[in-house]
Amino acid sequence: MYMTYTVTITSQGQITIPADVRRLLKLDKQMKALIEVKENTMVLTPEPDVLSLCGIFKSKKKSSWKQEKKFIEDGWSKSKI
Numbered sequence: 001m002y003m004t005y006t007v008t009i010t011s012q013g014q015i016t017i018p019a020d021v022r023r024l025l026k027l028d029k030q031m032k033a034l035i036e037v038k039e040n041t042m043v044l045t046p047e048p049d050v051l052s053l054c055g056i057f058k059s060k061k062k063s064s065w066k067q068e069k070k071f072i073e074d075g076w077s078k079s080k081i
Contacts, residue, residue, distance in 0.1 A: 017044075 001024075007015045017027065025046050027033075032047040 003021065003024075005018045005021065007018070009015055021027075027046055034045045034047055036043045036045070
């Protein structure tokens with residue numbers, strides 16, 4: 001599907017993503033997106049919410065939310081160099 005819209009860039013560098021595009025890409029408030037510049041073209045890609053990945057890996061091992069949070073925080077701290 002190909003869609004073209006003209007948007008306005010505010011004095012603070014913000015744009016509004018048209019509602020049709022937000023619905024198509026299932027974008028919600030507070031969602032993160034990645035902007036890449038390729039050959040003078042801006043590409044906006046939605047980033048999945050971590051909570052939307054809940055349950056994708058099945059495990060018989062039980063752990064508490066506190067253990068899961070610590071595991072995630074440790075992973076983030078190791079990835080930030």
